[in-house]
Amino acid sequence: MLKLENLIQELTTWIDEHIHEPLKIDDVAVRAGYSKWHLQRVFFEVQNIHLGHYIRDRKLACAAQDLLNTQESVIDVSLKYGFDSQQSFTRTFSRKYSLPPSRYRRQQLSEARGWQQ
Template sequence: MERHVMLINSLIKWIDGNLDKPLKIKSVADKAGYSQWHIQRIFYQVTNKNIAHYIRDRKLELAAYDLLESHETVFQIGLKYGYDSQQSFTRTFVRKYLIPPATFRKMNRPPARSLQSRHCLPTTRLAGPTVNSSTFSRDIESLAAVKI
């Protein structure tokens, strides 16, 4: 299992570094040196999320960040993250965040001269282990029985 955790950690770093490119499960499997089926099984076992959903969610997070920090249009941001049209980008964004990208931008953009922090930027949470730049570990604890 430890070997799988290290493999998935390195794959996540690689995926995150290549989100500006079209990423397919085949390219991730090739990078890992496993079949598509096997790498998806390992990825899900470690993260409780499939590869395609992870890639989509990370691209949407970056798109949400760009909506707040750039002056690119919604259409340009959608194209940047691999969507064919503003409609498909908006549909996917709404499915995840329950709000259209243009509305998200308006609601979360601070007033012109303000340095307020932004608390509404969405993030991905992986089930199971916590992922950060230096570690990827899972601690298993035994808990006392609880009567409900």
Template sequence: MFHANVINQLTNWIEDNLQEPLNIKTVASRSGYSPWHLQRMFKSITGYPLASYIRMQRLNNAACELKKSRVTVADVAAKYQFDSQQSFCRAFKKYFATSPSRYRRFSLTNRSSGSTNNQ
């Protein structure tokens, strides 16, 4: 139970710091555990390797931002600590099975047709 609380606090901290550079050393020092032990504990509790969890959260936040704002794809990629727009687009497409631009267009189209139906 104690480990679950530590991981829960750590996931909250990660989610609050997705726009900062996060790596295993940074997160491990925050947790007080060795990188090796933290990774084992994190995966056993969340089901995800730490790096995958961070990437997944960044991609989900980036997707929300693409839906809700007009910020460029390059700016979203930089905000969520991707090395380049290309690496962001590759990761986004792998995770969502569509490019960030198409995702945004589809979201805007659905939002427009949804608001038309509600009027």
């Protein structure tokens, strides 16, 4: 099992290094040298999250950080992380954070300013 855990750790590092690319499960499977079905099963066993969900969640977490730490527009952030459109990014982001990206940015920055005062 340690060998598989090491493989998954290497893959999560590789995913983080390529997070700006339009990553697909097939891409990760090719990188790992396993079929996508086997890789998804092993990934879930080790990480307790589906590979596709992991990739999506990492992209959303990075996008959320960019919304807070840069002046990039929502469309630029959505394209940066490989979303097909601002609409699909907004829908996915809203499901995860319960707010659309622009409101998330305003609310988080407003709260941060409140803490600084």
